[in-house]
Amino acid sequence: xxxxxxxxxxxxxxxxxxxxxxxxxxxxxxxxxxxxxxxxxxxxxxxxxxxxxxxxxxxxxxxxxxxxxxxxxxxxxxxxxxxxxxxxxxxxxxxxxxxxxxxxxxxxxxxxxxxxxxxxxxxxxxxxxxxxxxxxxxxxxxxxxxx
Ligand SMILES: O=c1ccn([C@H]2C[C@H](O)[C@@H](COP(=O)(O)OP(=O)(O)OP(=O)(O)O)O2)c(=O)[nH]1
Numbered sequence: 217x218x219x220x221x222x223x224x225x226x227x228x229x230x231x232x233x234x235x236x237x238x239x240x241x242x243x244x245x246x247x248x249x250x251x252x253x254x255x256x257x258x259x260x261x262x263x264x265x266x267x268x269x270x271x272x273x274x275x276x277x278x279x280x281x282x283x284x285x286x287x288x289x290x291x292x293x294x295x296x297x298x299x300x301x302x303x304x305x306x307x308x309x310x311x312x313x314x315x316x317x318x319x320x321x322x323x324x325x326x327x328x329x330x331x332x333x334x335x336x337x338x339x340x341x342x343x344x345x346x347x348x349x350x351x352x353x354x355x356x357x358x359x360x361x362x363x
Contacts (some may be wrong), residue, residue, distance in 0.1 A: 220272040220340050222246070225314045228267030235268060236338060245337025247283065248315070255328045256321040261295045264329070269313035270338065271306045278338045280317070286335050291323030294336070301338070302355060310357030318359075 222235045228251055236246035251267035270278045280299030286292050295318035306313040317336055321327050329335055345351075355361065 220270070220276065222268050222270050224267055225269050225312045227312075227314075228265070231267055233267035234332065244339050245281065245283075246339075247334040248280070248317075248336040248338055249332050249334050250317075250329045251331060253328065253331045254319070255326055256292065256319055257326045258321050258324050261318055261320045264317045264319050264335075266315045266317060266336075268315055269306055270301055270315060271313075272303050272340055274303050276340055276342050277302055278315075279341050280315070280336050280338050283335060283337050286329075290327050290329075291321060292327055292329070292335070293320050293322055294318060295320040299336075304355040305358055308355050308357055308361075310361065313358075316359065 224233045224235070231251055233251055234249055236248045238246055248266050248268065251265040254262055254264050256262045272278060278301035280294065280301060282292065282294050299315075299317065301315055315338075319329070319335070
């Protein structure tokens with residue numbers, strides 16, 4: 217059975233978060249909003265909350281990319297280029313699986329992204345593992361939690 221979807225994290229339950237949506241029948245990406253208004257200065261990276269978490273099958277991940285319009289017109293990119301949301305990040309004990317965006321302003325002017333503005337997109341993706349793979353660690357958080 218395919219299992220995948222989005223939920224609001226408990227700390228943003230009262231924040232009127234819209235769950236990610238695809239806009240056309242064949243859009244690959246689920247558009248993801250900023251959960252707070254942020255201003256990012258030129259050359260600055262800000263960690264921006266989305267208020268959401270994603271669940272999926274064990275052999276899948278959610279690939280996060282910037283929306284083209286935000287990158288090309290607003291000069292905002294992901295500091296990590298592509299965000300990888302692992303399936304075991306969901307409901308982790310540290311932050312419940314809250315998806316965070318590391319947004320980098322590569323332009324020359326400050327950019328304000330409003331709460332509810334669709335800035336990124338998530339694409340559910342399957343991955344393969346090597347024959348001799350025996351990884352059995354348990355994820356407790358994100359963004360550097362394993363080192
Ligand atoms: O843009 C991102 C990238 C990652 N994550 C979360 C989900 C992911 O499952 C977790 C770990 O990400 P990754 O493995 O890419 O980062 P890492 O620096 O290797 O951290 P870790 O040691 O926690 O694996 O952090 C986000 O919320 N946003």
